[in-house]
Amino acid sequence: MTPAPLIHRTACVVYRLGTATAGGICTHARVVTNDIKPGKLVEWIALVTGSVVPALKEQSGFRGFVMLVDREAEKSIGYGVWNSESDMIASETSGNYHEQIGKLGSVLAGPPARAAYEVISVE
Numbered sequence: 001m002t003p004a005p006l007i008h009r010t011a012c013v014v015y016r017l018g019t020a021t022a023g024g025i026c027t028h029a030r031v032v033t034n035d036i037k038p039g040k041l042v043e044w045i046a047l048v049t050g051s052v053v054p055a056l057k058e059q060s061g062f063r064g065f066v067m068l069v070d071r072e073a074e075k076s077i078g079y080g081v082w083n084s085e086s087d088m089i090a091s092e093t094s095g096n097y098h099e100q101i102g103k104l105g106s107v108l109a110g111p112p113a114r115a116a117y118e119v120i121s122v123e
Contacts, residue, residue, distance in 0.1 A: 027063060027081050027082060027083060027084075027118075027119040028081070028082045028083075028084060028085045028087075028088045028116060028117065028118055028119060029079045029080065029081050029082070029088075029116070029117050029119050030079065030080050030082070030088055030091075030097075030114060030115075030116050031077060031078075031079040031114065031115050031116070031117060032077070032078050032079070032101075032112045032113070032114045033075070033076070033077050033112060033113045033114075034075065034076045034077075034078070034104070034108055034109075034112045035074070035075055035108065035109040035110050036074040036075065036076060036107055036108065036109060037074075037107055037108065037109045038074060038109075040074070040106075040107040041069065041071060041074050041076075041107075043106075043107050044076065044104065044107040044108075045067070045069070047103055047104055047107065048065075048067060048078065048104070051100075051103055052065075052100045052103060052104070053065050055096070055099070055100055056080055056091075056096075056100065059087070059090075059091045059094075059096055060087055060090065061082045061083035061084055061086075061087025061088070061090070061091075062080060062081075062082060062083075062087070062091070063080075063081040063082060063083060064080070064081050065078065065079070065080045065081070066078070066079050066081075074109075081119060085116075085118075088116060
């Protein structure tokens with residue numbers, strides 16, 4: 001089953017000192033929020049950096065990954081940036097997204113929440 005397009009944009013916007021201009025490089029991000037099992041945050045970080053991100057780097061259109069971590073609450077937000085919406089969706093329809101989430105099953109307290117966004121650059 002192919003997921004419905006998450007974002008409908010035809011042009012990108014770059015903000016420079018409060019002025020929006022059309023153009024620029026349009027990228028998309030999949031944002032995944034996780035609750036980590038107590039005491040498993042370090043293991044989560046090791047799995048993401050040692051296995052998940054290297055696998056993502058092999059996907060067409062993948063540009064990078066950022067982790068935001070709240071060590072006290074044992075929560076994380078990870079987001080992967082993709083060249084295009086179609087590259088991002090292809091990583092899901094190929095089964096790659098679910099394969100990577102499966103690697104984290106031993107450290108996640110529950111299913112992750114995910115959303116997709118257009119990335120808007122501010123210079």
